[in-house]
Amino acid sequence: MSGVTVVGGGLIGLATALRLADRGHAVTLMDPSPASGATHHAGGMLAPVAEVVYRQEALFPLMLRSAELYPGLIAVVEKHTGLPTGYRTDGTLVVAADRADSAHLGELSDYQSTHGMEVERLPLRQARKLEPALSPQLAGAVHIPGDHQVNPRMFAAAMLDALNNLGVAVVREKAAQLPRDGQVVLANGLGAAALHDGLRLRPVYGDILRLGVPDHLAPLLTRVVRGFVADRPVYLIPRTDGTLAVGATSREDDRPVPRTGAVHDLLRDAIRLVPGVEECDFLEATTGARPGTPDDLPYLGRVSGNLIISTGYFRHGILLTALAADVTLALVEGDDPGIDLSACAPHRHQEF
Ligand SMILES: Cc1cc2nc3c(=O)[nH]c(=O)nc-3n(C[C@H](O)[C@H](O)[C@H](O)COP(=O)(O)OP(=O)(O)OC[C@H]3O[C@@H](n4cnc5c(N)ncnc54)[C@H](O)[C@@H]3O)c2cc1C
Missing domain, CATH: 3.30.9.10 (D-Amino Acid Oxidase, subunit A, domain 2)
Incomplete structure (x- = not known):
């Protein structure tokens, strides 16, 4: 199994690191203060239906697929920690x-x-x-x-505990540049634009x-x-x-x-x-x-031999966490992610 560094420990980076570590990859997570970004403030609604936005059809399949993947993500978290996630399926x-x-x-x-x-x-x-x-x-x-919820602060704490139990190295430092060794997943929310040219985040x-x-x-x-x-x-x-x-x-x-x-x-x-x-x-x-992002769709995909971008989740990052982690695991392992990611191409807003 390859070594993977995940930059950013919001819900996206935490879940990505967890899925990778659960599959036996040697994972390092870098974040000076995990779960202190948007994740700390989020409502936590997993709402592919109520959050539908007119004329954002490219988002619908991503949101619906992520909602389907959520029970599997919760099961992986619960396999490695006894801490609660606040996951509720009451509608x-x-x-x-x-x-x-x-x-x-x-x-x-x-x-x-x-x-x-x-x-x-x-x-x-x-x-x-x-x-x-x-x-x-x-x-x-x-x-x-079908619209459910997690408690993002609880969920992040549970994932950090699960990572700890899996032996993942959590480095509490800010990445000043892209790590050079092994595969890298850039999942540091708004901070990603400072580490990779061409990402337009606001x-x-x-x-x-x-x-x-x-x-x-x-x-x-x-x-x-x-x-x-x-x-x-x-x-x-x-x-x-x-x-x-x-x-x-x-x-x-x-x-x-x-x-x-x-x-x-x-x-x-x-x-x-x-x-x-x-x-x-x-x-x-x-x-x-x-x-x-300029079109409110995420940046998700491989951009070079060792770099995967996973950011720009805007209003739906808690819901899209399950999809982001699943897709990134597939990309790291060289598998087909099983969903059309063309609308999420990380370089689509780059001016040449
Ligand atoms: C008020 C509010 C309500 C919301 N409600 C919902 C909701 O109900 N449902 C939903 O699906 N979404 C919701 N969202 C959106 C959701 O919170 C975000 O889309 C999601 O948290 C993004 O997660 P992230 O991990 O990409 O980014 P973040 O949570 O912002 O995490 C980024 C992490 O990267 C770290 N970082 C930054 N730069 C570096 C660096 N150079 N090196 C190392 N680490 C770095 C930061 O410390 C931070 O921990 C809401 C957002 C807000 C603000």
Whole structure:
């Protein structure tokens, strides 16, 4: 087995290192502070259906394939650690605050259905049977059974423990240049552009909140609730540790700290959908930087004899972790990755 250095220990690098080490490769992981990037802030929704973006058809097969691969990735993690991952398969409800939001939700679910995705319109009464904390004043609901979740911070800690148990060398240093020996996987999120020419990455900031659900309300929700409020998207994610994540904004204003207005909007919209949020404890507001590319598709593929690029996962990096790790394992071993990666070619934005 060959030696492989994985640069970057966000969820993408951690899962890649894990799949490689599980197969017997000698792996070194480099990161000055693993899981401190976008991974630390992410919601953790595995949502190939609810996250569908109009006119982003090239993403759909990648997202759906990754969702299929997730149970296998979880099994590899659980083989090497007893730590929890926060993986939950309870499904997702998407709700609409008013009639205009309901029309939007209807169009979106028609679009999802025509692309073969499983979505089910629900009468509000039934949605509130599933989640009694939902406001009685909503205008529409859709159930998406195939959209699941992990807790990214727990998942990353579990993977680090698994890597440790597998004897992977975790070097807590920043790579100042590309390592020269063996095969190299560049999986350091936004940092990849500094180590390889031609990658065009930009930070897309997202504010996200963490709330504590008081005992007398717990569990406030049992599955992910997403919604539209006056056309603004918001989501609420119940964690296995009893907390609730509320997210997320999307802004490109180079201000990497939580914005007061963003915190206000998220809380107001979350309370509109689930009034009990008003009684929760406010634990944290943070801002993460999603690694975006010009066309919002990842950079994934081999670019030279010893270099594989795996970055640019933008809004979907937690979901796409299973695919990224699977594809990279195949590329390292010289196998067919089993999926068309032409839309992800790492040099597609390079100017010659
Ligand atoms: C608010 C928010 C909510 C999100 N919600 C979701 C969601 O619900 N579902 C979903 O699928 N995605 C979500 N995302 C997107 C997801 O978080 C990212 O796509 C994903 O975390 C990218 O993972 P990564 O490992 O590529 O990068 P990162 O997590 O950013 O990790 C990069 C790592 O590389 C390291 N590094 C950088 N430079 C170097 C270097 N030179 N040498 C060594 N190491 C280096 C850093 O220390 C860091 O640990 C969300 C993002 C945000 C901000």
